[in-house]
Amino acid sequence: MNLLAAAVFSLLLPAAPSDATASNLLQVIVTSQQQHPMMPWQASELGRTAGYGIALDNRTVITTEHLVRNAKFIELRRPRSGTRIPATVRLADAQVNLALLDIGTGAAPSNFAAIATDGPSHKRQPVTILQFDETSQVQEGEGQVVQIMMAPLSDAPYASLACSVLTDLNVNGEGAPVITEGRLAGLMMSYSRGERVGHMVPEFVIGRFLERAQTKPYPGFASAGFGWTALVDPVKRRYLGLTNDDRGVMVLSVLPRAAGTTDIKPNDVILSWGGKPVDNLGFYEDPDFGRMDLACLIKMRGRVGDPVTVGIVRDRKPMDVPLSLVQREDAEALIPEDLEGTPVEYLIEGGLVIRELTGRYLYAHGADWRRAADPRLVNLYLSQKLRPEKPGDRVVILSLVLPDPINIGYQDLFNRTITALNGKPVRNMGDVFRIASQDGAIERITIEAVGVDLVLDRDALPAANARIARNYGIPRLFHKRTATPAEPAP
Amino acid sequence: MPLLAWLTLAVATVTGEPFAFSSVVKIYVTTQPPNYAIPWQAGQPGGGTGSGFIIAGKRILTNGHVVSDARFVQVQKDGDPRRYTAKVDTTLIGHDCDLAVLTVPDESFFEGTRPLSFARAMPSLGDEVSAVGYPMGGDRLSVTRGIVSRIDYGTYSHSGIDQHLVLQVDAAINPGNSGGPLFFGRKVVGLAFQGLVGGENIGYAIPLPVIQHYLTDIADGCYHGYPELGVAFMDTDNPALRAHLRLPETAGGIAVTYVDPFGSARDLLRARDVLLTIEGSPIASDGTIQTDGSRLVFAELLERKQWGESIVLTVWRDGAQQKIVVPLTNPPDPFIYRREYDQRPRYLVVAGLVFTPLTRSYLSMPSTDTGGDNGFRLRYVSHFAKLDKLHEGIDEFVVLTRRLSREVNAYADPFLNGIVTEVNGTRIRCLDDIRTALDSPRDGFHVFRFLGSEDRLVLDATTLPETDRAIRKAYGLDRQERLGEER
Numbered sequence A: 001m002n003l004l005a006a007a008v009f010s011l012l013l014p015a016a017p018s019d020a021t022a023s024n025l026l027q028v029i030v031t032s033q034q035q036h037p038m039m040p041w042q043a044s045e046l047g048r049t050a051g052y053g054i055a056l057d058n059r060t061v062i063t064t065e066h067l068v069r070n071a072k073f074i075e076l077r078r079p080r081s082g083t084r085i086p087a088t089v090r091l092a093d094a095q096v097n098l099a100l101l102d103i104g105t106g107a108a109p110s111n112f113a114a115i116a117t118d119g120p121s122h123k124r125q126p127v128t129i130l131q132f133d134e135t136s137q138v139q140e141g142e143g144q145v146v147q148i149m150m151a152p153l154s155d156a157p158y159a160s161l162a163c164s165v166l167t168d169l170n171v172n173g174e175g176a177p178v179i180t181e182g183r184l185a186g187l188m189m190s191y192s193r194g195e196r197v198g199h200m201v202p203e204f205v206i207g208r209f210l211e212r213a214q215t216k217p218y219p220g221f222a223s224a225g226f227g228w229t230a231l232v233d234p235v236k237r238r239y240l241g242l243t244n245d246d247r248g249v250m251v252l253s254v255l256p257r258a259a260g261t262t263d264i265k266p267n268d269v270i271l272s273w274g275g276k277p278v279d280n281l282g283f284y285e286d287p288d289f290g291r292m293d294l295a296c297l298i299k300m301r302g303r304v305g306d307p308v309t310v311g312i313v314r315d316r317k318p319m320d321v322p323l324s325l326v327q328r329e330d331a332e333a334l335i336p337e338d339l340e341g342t343p344v345e346y347l348i349e350g351g352l353v354i355r356e357l358t359g360r361y362l363y364a365h366g367a368d369w370r371r372a373a374d375p376r377l378v379n380l381y382l383s384q385k386l387r388p389e390k391p392g393d394r395v396v397i398l399s400l401v402l403p404d405p406i407n408i409g410y411q412d413l414f415n416r417t418i419t420a421l422n423g424k425p426v427r428n429m430g431d432v433f434r435i436a437s438q439d440g441a442i443e444r445i446t447i448e449a450v451g452v453d454l455v456l457d458r459d460a461l462p463a464a465n466a467r468i469a470r471n472y473g474i475p476r477l478f479h480k481r482t483a484t485p486a487e488p489a490p
Numbered sequence B: 001m002p003l004l005a006w007l008t009l010a011v012a013t014v015t016g017e018p019f020a021f022s023s024v025v026k027i028y029v030t031t032q033p034p035n036y037a038i039p040w041q042a043g044q045p046g047g048g049t050g051s052g053f054i055i056a057g058k059r060i061l062t063n064g065h066v067v068s069d070a071r072f073v074q075v076q077k078d079g080d081p082r083r084y085t086a087k088v089d090t091t092l093i094g095h096d097c098d099l100a101v102l103t104v105p106d107e108s109f110f111e112g113t114r115p116l117s118f119a120r121a122m123p124s125l126g127d128e129v130s131a132v133g134y135p136m137g138g139d140r141l142s143v144t145r146g147i148v149s150r151i152d153y154g155t156y157s158h159s160g161i162d163q164h165l166v167l168q169v170d171a172a173i174n175p176g177n178s179g180g181p182l183f184f185g186r187k188v189v190g191l192a193f194q195g196l197v198g199g200e201n202i203g204y205a206i207p208l209p210v211i212q213h214y215l216t217d218i219a220d221g222c223y224h225g226y227p228e229l230g231v232a233f234m235d236t237d238n239p240a241l242r243a244h245l246r247l248p249e250t251a252g253g254i255a256v257t258y259v260d261p262f263g264s265a266r267d268l269l270r271a272r273d274v275l276l277t278i279e280g281s282p283i284a285s286d287g288t289i290q291t292d293g294s295r296l297v298f299a300e301l302l303e304r305k306q307w308g309e310s311i312v313l314t315v316w317r318d319g320a321q322q323k324i325v326v327p328l329t330n331p332p333d334p335f336i337y338r339r340e341y342d343q344r345p346r347y348l349v350v351a352g353l354v355f356t357p358l359t360r361s362y363l364s365m366p367s368t369d370t371g372g373d374n375g376f377r378l379r380y381v382s383h384f385a386k387l388d389k390l391h392e393g394i395d396e397f398v399v400l401t402r403r404l405s406r407e408v409n410a411y412a413d414p415f416l417n418g419i420v421t422e423v424n425g426t427r428i429r430c431l432d433d434i435r436t437a438l439d440s441p442r443d444g445f446h447v448f449r450f451l452g453s454e455d456r457l458v459l460d461a462t463t464l465p466e467t468d469r470a471i472r473k474a475y476g477l478d479r480q481e482r483l484g485e486e487r
Helices: A002-012 A020-024 A203-213 A234-239 A294-301 A359-363 A375-384 A429-439 A458-471 B208-220 B239-244 B299-303 B373-384 B431-437 B461-475
Strands: A025-032 A047-055 A060-063 A071-077 A085-093 A098-103 A126-132 A138-152 A159-167 A177-180 A183-192 A197-202 A226-229 A249-254 A269-273 A283-286 A290-293 A307-314 A317-324 A346-349 A352-356 A396-401 A416-421 A444-447 B024-031 B046-055 B059-063 B070-077 B084-088 B099-103 B128-133 B142-155 B163-169 B181-184 B187-195 B203-207 B231-235 B254-259 B274-278 B288-291 B294-297 B310-317 B320-327 B347-350 B353-357 B398-403 B420-423 B445-450 B456-460
Touching (some): A098 A203, A138 A197, A159 A183, A159 A203, A346 A458, A416 A429, B099 B208, B187 B208, B294 B299, B347 B431, B398 B420, B420 B431, B456 B461
Antiparallel strands (some): A025 A047, A138 A159, A159 A197, A226 A249, B024 B046, B128 B142
C-alpha cells in the first residue's frame, strides 16, 4: 500500500530535487475571527497570527490547519519582501492538522519551483527548519528527528502521526517547513523552547493529504470506529480465552454507524489487522516506522472504503471479520467538536437561547473547562460524545437567558438540557426549527430533571422578541443552515 | 479549620460584672480524623484549640468542628491554671449545624461560674456585639467588638452542604475563636464559627434560633438533626407560567420542580404542585414569607421545626387548593454527601484493591482530582445522582479508590476512581455486596465491571486467599475489611 501511495504521489508532484525549498518559504499572516462560542449571533475579537507555509507550486501553499482555523483573511509574504499576497483556504483537515491555500490570482507570477518531498521520516534523521528572522530573511536551524509516533494533536482531539524534532532554533511560528536534502520532510506544529523539542507533521502524512486532496469530494482519513485497550494482564487474557500471550487488544466502545461497515463488538479481541499481527499493547510492525500504534495502520495507512479483514477472538472463538474503513465525521457525533467554529444553529425565543452543545462551547469555559463547565454537560461529553443513541441525535441546551420581562423567573436556568418544546420531543436543532415553524412559536420548554415547564406568553412573544433583539443588539434571532453540511471542509 | 471567637462590648457597659468571662472556656483538643486513603488505619493525631461557654445543665456549648473526631478534650477557664478533662458524646454533635456540647466529670470545674443566658430575640442590623474567646495571637481571653453586618442564609462549612441562618459581624474572627459566644449586651445571641477567606472584616456566628433548635433537639439525649422537606422549586413570577398552572392572579406561591426521594415530602408532594402557604403564612412568588416584621425565605419556617414534627402546607394542585400535612420524618440519605466525622471509614480490600463507599470525605481527597475521566464522573455522580436517577436500585456508590501494588493488581490503574456496577454478574448495591459476590467466582475468575466502561477487571479467584494474606502482611493491614458502621 505504501508503494502504491508513493507512486501516485510522484506522479502528482514531479520531483525536482534542488535547493529550491528555501525560496518557496512563505510567511502566512492570518487574521482570524470565530463565532462567539457562547453568543452565536456575534463574533469574537479578531486574532492575528503569523506562521509559515511552503509553496508547492505557483498556485498552492501547504501549512497547518490550526494556523488558518477561522481565518477571515490570509496574506502571504516571501522572504525579503514587503509585498503581501492574498490567499484563501482550499482545503483544511483538523484530523491531521494540514491545510492547502490557494495563492490569490491577482498576485504577480511567483515562479515557485515545484517541491519534492523526502522519503519516509526516520529516527535520527538530520533536518533543517526554515523560518523568517526579524528582518524577514530566511533563517535556518539544524535539528534531528528523535521520535515518530501517533500522538494527540495539541489543538484538536485527534491522534495523528507526528515526529519529535530536537532543535536549538527558537521556532517562531507554526507551519515552519522542515527540509532534508532540499525536499520537504514536514511542517512544524509546535515548539517548546524550554525542552528544545518541537512536533512536526511528517511528510508521510503530507503526502497522503495531498494525494487525497485530488479526490472530490475529499475522502479524509479513515477511522476504525471503535476504541480499544491494551490486553497485557495474563489473568484477563486467560479469562477471554486467549491461548497466545503477546497478541491482541480488547475492543471497548464501538461507534454507531451505517449497518454493514463494521461487525466489531465490545470485548472482541483484535489479533490482527489486515494480516498484520497486533501485539498486546496495540502495536504492529510498520514497514517504515517500526513499532507503531494500531491507529497508524488504520488512519495513516488505511483509506476510507478499504476492505480490511480483522482477526479476532470473540466468546473464546477465533474468527475473521470483514470490515470497511469509514471516515469519522464530526457531524455524526452526539456532541460535535465544531473546532472550525462554523456558525452554529440557534434560536432565540423570548430571550431563551436554544442551541446544540459542542466541544467548542465547553472549551470556552477556559483551560480548566472540565471543572468550570456544568458537571452534567462535561460528563455527557466525556462519556458519550461520539455515541448518539440514534443517528442525528444532539444535545439541545438552553445555553443562556437574556433577561427580559417575558422570561422573568427563568433567568437562573441555563446550561440545561432541553428534552421537549411545546410538548414535542427534541433531538436536535432540526426538531427545534420544525416545531417553531409548525407551531408558529416556542411557548413551552421542557428541561431535563425540572418538573415544571418554562412557559412563555405567546401573545407577547412577537413584541418581546423584537425588544430583545433591539435591546441586546442581536441582528438575527435564529440561524438555520440551509442544508446539512455534506463535508467538513470546503 | 476555622476557629473563631468574639467579645468586646466595652467592658464599661458590662458594669464591671465578671459575669461572662469566667464562663468562656478554652478547649484543648486532640483529634484523629481518619485518612480515607488508608481507611484501615486510625489516622494521624493532631490538635488545636477552640472556645466554648458554659450553659445551663453544667454543659459547655461549642462548635461541632472543634470536637469532631476528638480523642482527648480538656477545658480551661481564664485565669485558672488547671485543665479539666471534658467528655464529648458524639451522638450529640450536630454536624449539620456545627454545634456540640461537652460535659466535665469533675464538677468542681463549674465552681465560681454561671451559665450564660441567651437573649430572647435576635439583634438587629447595626447592633453592637462582642465576641469572646481564645483566638490565635495569645493565650488569654480575647474580646473584640463589632456590629451585626448581615443576617442571612449561609452554608455551614463543617458539613459542607447544610444551609442555615448566619449572623455576619465585622469584628475579627480568627482561628481559635470557634465556639466562643457573641454577646449583645449581657446576653448571648450567637456563637462564632467561621470566617471568610479573602474577605475583610467578615466573620460569621451561628445565631440564636439555630442554637436553640439544637439545644431543644438534644433535650431527649439524642440528636436528630434538621428535617429535610426535600423539594426543589422555582418562583412563579412569570405571568405565563402562572396562567399555565392556572394559578389565581393573587395567590403567590412557588412551583415544585423536583421532589427528593429521601425528603419528608417524598410521597406527598409532586412536581408542578405550587406551595401557597407554609404554617399559615402565605409564600410570595419569590419564595419569601412575611413574619416578625421582616421578609424571610420560607425555608426559615421549616428550620424552626424539629425532626418528627409536621408542617402544614397549602398546595395548588390540578387547579384547586388543598391542605397537605407533611410529617418531617425524612430517612437517612446516602446520596447527600455531607462530610463525615467520628466514623471509621468502611472499606474492603480484595487483591490489594481498596473499595469504599463514595463519600464527601473521599471526594475531597486529591487522588480523585487527577483530571482523569473517572474523577470527573465521580464529581458528576455526587452532584446529580438523584436528579438523574443514577441512585435507583442501589444503596450507595462503591468506588475502587486505590491499589496496593502487587503482581495481582498490576493492570488495575485504569479502573481507579471507577464506580463498581457489577461483580461476577451480581449488581453491586452497596459495599457488602462485593463481599457476597466474591463467593461466586465465574470459572475461577472474579470479574468486576464499572460505570460507563465496557472494560472489566479480572482477578484469579483461585489464588486470591493467598494473595490477600501476602498483601495484608506487606502493607500492614490489620484487617481485610470494615463493612459495618463503627465509631
